Amino acid sequence: MRTVNVLAASKTYDVLIGKDAVTSLGTEVKRLCPKAMKVLVVSETNVAPLYLDKITSQLESIGLEVISYVFEAGEQNKNINEIAGMWNKMAEAGFTRTDIVAGLGGGVTTDMAGFAASTFLRGIDVIQIPTSLLAMVDASVGGKTGIDIPMGKNQVGAFWQPALVLEDTSFLKTLPDGVFTEGMGEVTKHAFIMDLALFDKLEKANGNIRDDEDLLEEIVYMNVSDKASVVSADETDNGRRQTLNFGHTVGHVIERDSGFTKPHGVCVAMGMGIIMDACVRAGTLDKNDAEKMKNLLKLYKLPVTDNITPEAIVNGALNDKKKRGDTLSVILVNKIGEAEIKKMTKEEFLEFLTV
Numbered sequence: 001m002r003t004v005n006v007l008a009a010s011k012t013y014d015v016l017i018g019k020d021a022v023t024s025l026g027t028e029v030k031r032l033c034p035k036a037m038k039v040l041v042v043s044e045t046n047v048a049p050l051y052l053d054k055i056t057s058q059l060e061s062i063g064l065e066v067i068s069y070v071f072e073a074g075e076q077n078k079n080i081n082e083i084a085g086m087w088n089k090m091a092e093a094g095f096t097r098t099d100i101v102a103g104l105g106g107g108v109t110t111d112m113a114g115f116a117a118s119t120f121l122r123g124i125d126v127i128q129i130p131t132s133l134l135a136m137v138d139a140s141v142g143g144k145t146g147i148d149i150p151m152g153k154n155q156v157g158a159f160w161q162p163a164l165v166l167e168d169t170s171f172l173k174t175l176p177d178g179v180f181t182e183g184m185g186e187v188t189k190h191a192f193i194m195d196l197a198l199f200d201k202l203e204k205a206n207g208n209i210r211d212d213e214d215l216l217e218e219i220v221y222m223n224v225s226d227k228a229s230v231v232s233a234d235e236t237d238n239g240r241r242q243t244l245n246f247g248h249t250v251g252h253v254i255e256r257d258s259g260f261t262k263p264h265g266v267c268v269a270m271g272m273g274i275i276m277d278a279c280v281r282a283g284t285l286d287k288n289d290a291e292k293m294k295n296l297l298k299l300y301k302l303p304v305t306d307n308i309t310p311e312a313i314v315n316g317a318l319n320d321k322k323k324r325g326d327t328l329s330v331i332l333v334n335k336i337g338e339a340e341i342k343k344m345t346k347e348e349f350l351e352f353l354t355v
């Protein structure tokens with residue numbers, strides 16, 4: 001098993017990564033949360049039938065009372081009603097400040113479990129047990145928690161670092177192909193913004209990483225290490241962490257305009273492609289580098305553009321929480337493995353996106 005240490009300003013914790021990581025759950029929870037007596041396991045209807053029993057027996061084996069909260073799978077349920085349901089379950093079961101929440105599932109689940117934990121009794125511990133590639137390499141690490149509202153994705157939330165992230169890479173075997181592919185949107189993003197070695201590894205693997213357990217574990221580890229280094233440098237998104245938003249300013253607009261039917265990682269890939277094209281037009285990114293990055297996206301079955309108009313992107317982006325004052329922080333990649341944060345006004349962003 002591999003360990004990545006996250007040194008966030010508010011909390012230090014481990015991310016455990018490996019084929020049988022789940023077998024360490026009981027021991028780790030006992031060590032990290034010795035006073036806990038109850039745990040709310042938050043999961044959803046696709047994941048719970050596969051792994052809830054396994055997680056429950058691990059937690060019961062250390063004497064915890066396990067209460068589960070299973071919501072209907074899907075981004076459309078990442079809302080305040082589900083959070084209220086979690087709060088009520090914990091209140092009814094008499095949870096105290098030393099009890100804990102565990103998030104078992106993809107990014108929607110870990111975001112919501114973290115948000116429920118951050119707000120219940122003004123904050124209790126959360127253990128994240130991601131089951132999707134996207135949640136392993138991105139959502140479960142770094143403490144961003146929250147819900148969507150009709151005006152936008154993740155508009156309400158809190159920074160709340162987990163006490164532990166446990167990533168059992170054998171869980172990836174049961175992921176539907178499309179869900180695995182969506183995770184590759186965030187994996188390729190890390191390669192583009194900061195990790196040339198990861199870029200080379202993905203290129204060399206030629207699109208075939210799913211069936212090689214050791215390679216997959218290594219790729220998850222490289223991604224978590226990348227994310228951990230960024231979060232350790234800037235927990236609250238005031239500087240370097242913003243580079244993780246490469247492709248997201250555009251991607252979030254595409255995702256929201258689709259009524260959240262297009263998967264997040266796929267929209268991020270489209271957003272990255274659109275920004276790459278704009279960088280090439282602006283003369284800051286070499287055409288060959290852009291082609292290499294787009295080829296990598298295609299190799300992992302991701303799209304590289306969308307028919308959204310520059311006007312729709314700019315208007316949508318102005319409602320995004322990443323806007324500060326009158327400017328937007330747009331993340332550019334002008335060289336493979338290096339990102340730049342560029343402040344643009346609405347007019348500048350529109351011009352940048354316009355052919």
Ligand code: GLY
Pocket residue numbers: 138139141142144241244245
């Ligand atoms: N997913 C981007 C971040 O954690 O900052």
